[in-house]
Amino acid sequence: MVRYVYDFTEGGRDLAGLLGGKGANLAEMTRLGLPVPPGFIVSTEACRAFLATGAEPEGMSQEVSRHLSAIESDAGRRLGQPDDPLLVSVRSGARFSMPGMMETVLDIGLNDDSVMGLAKVSGNDRFAWDSYRRLIQMFGSTVMGVDGALFNRMMTRLKELRGAPDDLHLDAADLAELVEAYKQLIHEETGDYFPQSPAEQLRRAILAVFRSWNGERARLYRRREHIPDDLGTAVTVQRMVYGNLGRDSGSGVAFTRDPATGRPGLYGDYLPNAQGEDVVAGIRNTVPLAELEQLDPRSYRQLRDHMHTLERHYRDLCDIEFTIERGTLWMLQTRVGKRTAEAAFTIAAELADEGLLTPREGLARVSGDGLARLMFPRFDTSTTGDPLAHGIPASPGAAVGAAVFDSAEAVRRAASGETVVLVREETTPDDLPGMVAARAVLTSRGGKTSHAAVVARGMGKVCVCGAEELSVDTAGRRFTTRDGTVVEQGSVISVDGSAGAVYAGAVPLVDSAVMRFLETGERSAGVVGAVAGALQLADEIRTLEVRANADTPKDAARAHRFGAQGIGLCRTEHMFLGERRKLVEEMILARDDAARDRALDTLLPLQRQDFVGILEAMDGLPVTIRLLDPPLHEFLPDRTNLAVRIAATEARGEQPSPRDAELLAAVRRMHEDNPMLGLRGVRLGLVVPGLVAMQVRAIAEAVVERTRAGGSTEAEIMVPLVGDVTELRLVRGEVEQVLADVSDESGVPVHCPVGTMIELPRAALTAGRIAEEAEFFSFGTNDLTQTTWGFSRDDVEAAFFSAYLDKGVFATSPFETIDREGVGRLVGIAVAEGRAARPSLKIGVCGEHGGDPDSVHFFHTAGLDYVSCSPFRVPVARLEAGRATG
Numbered sequence: 001m002v003r004y005v006y007d008f009t010e011g012g013r014d015l016a017g018l019l020g021g022k023g024a025n026l027a028e029m030t031r032l033g034l035p036v037p038p039g040f041i042v043s044t045e046a047c048r049a050f051l052a053t054g055a056e057p058e059g060m061s062q063e064v065s066r067h068l069s070a071i072e073s074d075a076g077r078r079l080g081q082p083d084d085p086l087l088v089s090v091r092s093g094a095r096f097s098m099p100g101m102m103e104t105v106l107d108i109g110l111n112d113d114s115v116m117g118l119a120k121v122s123g124n125d126r127f128a129w130d131s132y133r134r135l136i137q138m139f140g141s142t143v144m145g146v147d148g149a150l151f152n153r154m155m156t157r158l159k160e161l162r163g164a165p166d167d168l169h170l171d172a173a174d175l176a177e178l179v180e181a182y183k184q185l186i187h188e189e190t191g192d193y194f195p196q197s198p199a200e201q202l203r204r205a206i207l208a209v210f211r212s213w214n215g216e217r218a219r220l221y222r223r224r225e226h227i228p229d230d231l232g233t234a235v236t237v238q239r240m241v242y243g244n245l246g247r248d249s250g251s252g253v254a255f256t257r258d259p260a261t262g263r264p265g266l267y268g269d270y271l272p273n274a275q276g277e278d279v280v281a282g283i284r285n286t287v288p289l290a291e292l293e294q295l296d297p298r299s300y301r302q303l304r305d306h307m308h309t310l311e312r313h314y315r316d317l318c319d320i321e322f323t324i325e326r327g328t329l330w331m332l333q334t335r336v337g338k339r340t341a342e343a344a345f346t347i348a349a350e351l352a353d354e355g356l357l358t359p360r361e362g363l364a365r366v367s368g369d370g371l372a373r374l375m376f377p378r379f380d381t382s383t384t385g386d387p388l389a390h391g392i393p394a395s396p397g398a399a400v401g402a403a404v405f406d407s408a409e410a411v412r413r414a415a416s417g418e419t420v421v422l423v424r425e426e427t428t429p430d431d432l433p434g435m436v437a438a439r440a441v442l443t444s445r446g447g448k449t450s451h452a453a454v455v456a457r458g459m460g461k462v463c464v465c466g467a468e469e470l471s472v473d474t475a476g477r478r479f480t481t482r483d484g485t486v487v488e489q490g491s492v493i494s495v496d497g498s499a500g501a502v503y504a505g506a507v508p509l510v511d512s513a514v515m516r517f518l519e520t521g522e523r524s525a526g527v528v529g530a531v532a533g534a535l536q537l538a539d540e541i542r543t544l545e546v547r548a549n550a551d552t553p554k555d556a557a558r559a560h561r562f563g564a565q566g567i568g569l570c571r572t573e574h575m576f577l578g579e580r581r582k583l584v585e586e587m588i589l590a591r592d593d594a595a596r597d598r599a600l601d602t603l604l605p606l607q608r609q610d611f612v613g614i615l616e617a618m619d620g621l622p623v624t625i626r627l628l629d630p631p632l633h634e635f636l637p638d639r640t641n642l643a644v645r646i647a648a649t650e651a652r653g654e655q656p657s658p659r660d661a662e663l664l665a666a667v668r669r670m671h672e673d674n675p676m677l678g679l680r681g682v683r684l685g686l687v688v689p690g691l692v693a694m695q696v697r698a699i700a701e702a703v704v705e706r707t708r709a710g711g712s713t714e715a716e717i718m719v720p721l722v723g724d725v726t727e728l729r730l731v732r733g734e735v736e737q738v739l740a741d742v743s744d745e746s747g748v749p750v751h752c753p754v755g756t757m758i759e760l761p762r763a764a765l766t767a768g769r770i771a772e773e774a775e776f777f778s779f780g781t782n783d784l785t786q787t788t789w790g791f792s793r794d795d796v797e798a799a800f801f802s803a804y805l806d807k808g809v810f811a812t813s814p815f816e817t818i819d820r821e822g823v824g825r826l827v828g829i830a831v832a833e834g835r836a837a838r839p840s841l842k843i844g845v846c847g848e849h850g851g852d853p854d855s856v857h858f859f860h861t862a863g864l865d866y867v868s869c870s871p872f873r874v875p876v877a878r879l880e881a882g883r884a885t886g
């Protein structure tokens with residue numbers, strides 16, 4: 001028989017797939033002997049069965065009853081028992097944490113009778129009615145679908161009526177009145193009544209949590225975080241403990257280290273006389289955890305000990321939720337906490353230093369994406385005036401953008417290419433689309449553990465929260481600073497998530513500390529040391545070499561500083577632009593061999609100088625130079641522009657210049673409907689006489705020049721877009737001839753390995769043949785992805801990729817992360833057959849995928865010799881190549 005329900009005493013953290021992260025970790029804490037209110041978990045399997053069929057899976061409700069009975073007999077009272085009710089929470093919890101994305105209902109078991117019983121046994125009327133109004137509100141919105149804002153509005157109105165600054169100033173009678181109003185609201189909105197039966201409350205809440213898996217914001221979050229849609233959520237049912245029993249009670253959230261910087265020491269927020277959801281919701285201002293030490297020293301000490309236990313046990317940063325009920329501490333949740341990139345590097349290094357992790361385990365805890373984030377520039381505030389406001393530095397980085405005050409506006413503006421900063425009093429899960437769209441999030445309330453802070457950190461967005469000096473007028477779409485400065489929607493502001501400051505206007509940017517380290521090699525304490533250590537280890541253990549794509553001596557030099565072990569792709573087309581365009585035009589327009597040779601002869605020394613510079617910057621390291629790849633008409637003026645220019649001249653009654661007329665004729669002649677699949681790559685070399693010879697001569701003469709200057713060059717010549725071995729054989733013959741000629745003329749022997757790009761499916765499928773003529777392969781995964789999928793990259797991304805992502809055709813664009821199943825399979829075939837034909841074949845990849853973390857792992861597994869990526873991605877690729885060996 002399938003089993004759907006597990007007691008906390010039965011599970012553990014290795015069962016997160018079945019029990020969800022929250023449930024599995026509650027079980028783990030129970031087993032560690034920490035004070036966790038008893039409970040049980042309905043598995044994700046039950047959720048999947050329910051979502052698939054729309055009906056409760058058979059036997060589930062009996063299992064739930066059985067487990068509930070166990071809690072009841074342990075507590076000595078029944079769920080909703082009128083004179084002394086047992087209450088439970090019903091909590092969502094998926095395998096991967098999705099903070100605030102799904103639903104939780106607290107205080108289940110209260111009704112018109114048991115609220116009286118609870119008041120009596122607790123001796124606290126206010127508490128009982130407060131709990132009841134919470135239940136109705138949560139149940140009403142989560143289970144019965146009433147807009148949560150309507151409840152809040154009623155509460156606000158009542159507070160205004162009573163002149164109450166916050167909810168604590170409402171007394172039992174007020175709350176009883178609110179309960180009635182809430183019940184009526186539910187009836188008006190749904191035509192249905194709030195259910196009085198505790199069993200019905202429980203059952204419906206469980207099913208509502210199941211359904212919340214497919215709620216809109218949960219889906220959006222999963223797409224953003226690449227969490228599969230078919231996992232389902234587990235449901236945790238747990239005995240309630242009460243933080244809202246008075247001043248000696250309260251709720252809080254805490255981290256075992258600072259999640260923004262990674263610095264050791266407890267970090268958190270505490271709210272006296274409150275239930276858990278109040279802490280993150282920002283309904284009242286929390287106090288820093290340190291103050292709990294004064295309020296309740298015993299609970300504070302216990303909390304500190306438990307957190308120490310958890311950090312040692314999980315060997316990682318943990319975050320927790322806790323509640324204190326009349327001086328007794330209860331642990332309600334723990335998980336390995338989300339953190340910024342800076343904190344990830346710092347914590348990994350420290351835990352390794354403390355001996356809790358091996359260095360390799362430490363390396364597994366950091367990521368290339370995190371490193372890329374640390375390379376982003378910071379603000380240069382040396383010349384800026386005072387900030388508009390200070391807040392809590394919740395998620396680091398520097399962001400400049402237009403202030404917007406609601407999620408929809410953020411989405412709208414971002415869609416039209418504007419960078420925006422979402423400004424809110426506090427964020428709720430409903431703001432998620434706006435947070436995704438914004439570059440930064442700024443709030444006037446809430447701490448480092450508020451919704452805004454947690455979600456922004458998870459997404460790597462800049463965030464300053466709790467900027468209390470700001471008063472945010474959402475309806476009026478502006479905020480006002482303490483000194484009365486008003487910032488309207490659309491005004492540009494700068495948000496410094498590292499320092500926790502907001503500036504008017506656009507503050508200039510400077511290099512980050514990590515970038516300075518990469519540029520200069522100077523180590524310093526803190527995160528730079530942690531990054532340096534991680535890169536050093538990665539370099540020691542990786543088997544993949546990392547090269548860079550660089551077309552200029554300047555890029556080559558930077559790549560070299562960043563640790564590139566050569567150039568994997570030097571594109572020559574950039575050498576045909578700028579002032580040289582004219583010469584290229586001459587070559588294209590040439591009517592005879594003599595004219596063409598003249599044009600090529602003028603280009604030759606210029607190209608040679610380019611190569612000399614690059615070979616010098618990469619002295620002693622391989623430099624792979626690709627022969628001209630793009631269609632020639634890319635070097636000619638735009639057809640429409642030309643036609644307009646000629647027409648305008650004629651309209652003035654003048655003769656168009658013969659050159660323009662000639663150009664237009666050439667452009668027309670050379671027009672292709674589908675240039676990506678037209679006359680380009682090796683095809684150019686085979687039909688444009690002299691082109692290959694000129695380029696190869698420039699390379700060979702540069703090698704001679706460098707050799708004479710005492711350099712040691714390793715130029716490699718790469719032929720693009722080969723689909724058949726014959727193409728390569730023909731070009732190679734010409735290449736070898738020129739190399740031999742230059743060797744003879746100069747007396748310096750020039751050897752350049754000749755290889756090809758594998759960027760057409762036919763090339764991959766005939767790699768064994770092609771390897772007969774190629775000394776190396778380099779996968780051009782951009783073109784290989786285009787030609788394998790039949791996607792025109794320039795067209796499809798804007799046209800329908802977001803629909804494809806929505807519909808789950810793929811989880812990430814195949815142009816960002818290699819499509820292992822299709823394109824990856826071609827790579828596998830080409831590697832196997834290429835090496836079989838020529839065991840010494842050197843194989844690499846160039847193209848954007850070479851710097852993409854997930855793709856780097858794939859290339860490692862596929863057995864490539866190197867990846868090549870843009871200079872700025874070189875450190876990322878080094879790190880990931882090291883991590884891939886783990």
Ligand code: ADP
Pocket residue numbers: 037088089090091092099100101102103104106238239240241242243251275276277278321322323332333
């Ligand atoms: P989320 O995943 O959104 O954090 P939770 O299930 O953790 O939702 O619950 C929301 C809040 O309710 C948390 O602060 C949690 O600590 C509190 N809570 C959950 N269960 C209980 C309980 N049994 N007793 C007291 N507070 C609870």
Ligand code: MG
Pocket residue numbers: 321333
């Ligand atoms: Mg929680």
Ligand code: MG
Pocket residue numbers: 720721759780782783
């Ligand atoms: Mg290509």
